[in-house]
Amino acid sequence: MAEQEEQKQITELDKPVPGVSGTGSAVALARQLHHECDRLLRLYKEKETFLGDLTPDGVRIVSLSPDSQGASTQQQVQLLHSALRQCLGLLHCLILKEEEEWGELEGDYETLKKIVRARLEYLLYTTKGLAETEDTTLEVTPDHQCNEETDGAGGVFGLKMWTYRVLLELIHWADHAAQTLHIYHTERGGSEEI
Numbered sequence: 001m002a003e004q005e006e007q008k009q010i011t012e013l014d015k016p017v018p019g020v021s022g023t024g025s026a027v028a029l030a031r032q033l034h035h036e037c038d039r040l041l042r043l044y045k046e047k048e049t050f051l052g053d054l055t056p057d058g059v060r061i062v063s064l065s066p067d068s069q070g071a072s073t074q075q076q077v078q079l080l081h082s083a084l085r086q087c088l089g090l091l092h093c094l095i096l097k098e099e100e101e102w103g104e105l106e107g108d109y110e111t112l113k114k115i116v117r118a119r120l121e122y123l124l125y126t127t128k129g130l131a132e133t134e135d136t137t138l139e140v141t142p143d144h145q146c147n148e149e150t151d152g153a154g155g156v157f158g159l160k161m162w163t164y165r166v167l168l169e170l171i172h173w174a175d176h177a178a179q180t181l182h183i184y185h186t187e188r189g190g191s192e193e194i
Contacts, residue, residue, distance in 0.1 A: 023185035026126045030181050033119045034174035040116055041167045043109040048160055061169045062086040073184050077131040078138065080173075080180050084127065085143035087173050088120050090166045093146035097159055116170065123177065130184065 045051050064079050071079060095113060104110075121140065128138040 021185070021188070022126070022130060023181065023188050026123070026130060027178060027181045027185050029119070029123050029126055030174060030177035033116065033123055034171065034178055036112060036116050036119060037167065037170040037174045040109070040112045041164075041171060043112060044164065044167055047109055048164070051160075051164055060172070061090065061165060062173060073180075073187050074131060074133075076180050077127055077184050078136060080177055081124065081127040081131055081138050082143070083173050084120065084124050084177060085139065085141070087170055088117070088124060089142035089146070090169065091117050091120060092142045094163055094166050096146060098163065101156065101159060120170075127177075127181075130181075 062083050064083060091113075095117065098105075124140040128140055132138045
C-alpha cells in the first residue's frame with residue numbers, strides 16, 4: 001500500500017504545475033527530494049537500530065570546488081548539478097552494493113530508495129535545463145565509479161556505516177539544492193509562492 005502511495009506521489013509531482021515557472025518547479029522538486037531523503041534515512045535507522053548512537057565524522061563525501069565561493073548563481077546551479085551527479089553515482093553504488101550483499105529485498109526502505117533515485121535523476125534533468133548554456137554542456141549520468149571500499153572498515157558493518165554516510169550526504173545536497181534553486185528562482189523574478 002505504501003508503495004502505491006509513493007508511486008502516486010511521484011506521478012503527481014512530475015506533472016507540470018500550471019502557472020509555476022521552471023525554476024519554481026525545480027525548487028519544489030528539490031524540497032520533495034529532501035523530504036524523501038530524510039524519510040529514507042529514518043527508515044534506514046529503523047532497520048539498523050544500532051545507528052542511533054553513532055555519528056559519522058562529518059566529512060563530506062561530495063564537495064564543491066574551492067572556488068565556488070565567488071560564483072554567480074548560474075554557476076552555483078552548475079556546481080550544484082555536478083554535486084547532484086556525484087550523489088546519484090553514490091546512490092547507484094549504494095543500491096548495487098546492498099543488492100550484492102543481501103539480494104533484492106522488498107519493503108518501504110527499498111521502495112523509497114528507488115523513488116529517491118528517480119527523483120534525483122529528474123532533478124538532474126531539471127537543473128541541466130536551467131543551467132546549461134551555449135558554453136556549458138551538463139551531463140545527467142551518475143558521476144561515480146563505485147570501486148572504492150565502503151568506509152575502509154570492510155565487511156557488513158563497513159557497508160552499513162557507508163550507507164548511513166551516503167544517506168546523510170543525500171539529505172545535505174537535497175537541502176542545498178532547495179536553497180540554491182530558491183535563490184536562483186528569486187533572482188530570475190519568480191514571484192509565485194513555492
